[in-house]
Amino acid sequence: MDKLRAPELPNLPLDDQPRVLIVDDDRSLLAALDLALTRRGFRVSSADGPGEAFEQIEREPGIELIVLDVMMPGMDGVTALRLLRNRSSARVLMLSAKDAVVDRLAGFEAGADDYLVKPFDLDELVARLLALRRRAREREPKSGVRRYADIVLDDGTWVAQRGDRDLSLTPTEFRILQALLEVPETVRKRDDLILSVWGPSWSDSGSGSLEVHIANLRQKLEGEGGSRLIHTVRGIGYILKE
Secondary structure, eight states: OOOOOOOOOOOOOOGGGGGEEOSSSOHHHHHHHHHHHHHHTTEEEESHHHHEEEEEEOTTTTTOOOESSSOOOOSOOOHHHHHHHHTOOEEEEEEEESSSSSHHHHHHHOOSSEEESSSSSSHHHHHHHHHHHHHHHHOOOOOOOEEEEEEEEEETTTTTETTTTTEEOOHHHHHHHHHHHSSSSOEEEOOOHHHHOOOOOOTTTTHHHHHHHHHHHHHHHHHHTTOOOEEEEEETEEOOOO
């Protein structure tokens, strides 16, 4: 990174601070980015490797943005990104000293939303992160409480309930249910559902990731003896109906 000059104080409302997770094994860079982005008005979490990042995502489902270093020991960033995409729909910006086209393409093919080459300027990093957040929010439904049958979903607090049961959903399961609740009793095509949950950079072709998440979500919704609400429309997609 070229510069980590003292950034200006945040001008974003406290309840609208972007939530970002930084994943990098370089602890000095990790600390510097944590401090700099916090001063810019971000709510920052950090992890020094993919394993810790996976744990952070499960603990903090509201993470909107991930800054992920490509070159890390144990598991490289591209491999980590493929696994992250099964756990989170956060927008991912990859950092790398590799600037060849083939390296950039590898990142985008793995599901990156943006790619920034080291050394970089803090202003550019902040601008790219805010642009990713803005585009993601433009595609999301307005926050509020959604209800269908005995399901209640609160977009603002990330709380999901069925009847008197609290549902412990992963971020991806929450977004799938959120997408189905947008148009209950209407078939959501499989590709449209993937686009709504993961965005245009994600390819689920042949991997069955969506089906795995749907199965887990059904199990949590149904509990012990609960009626099925998510139904498969063979060859097309899924529908939420009683």
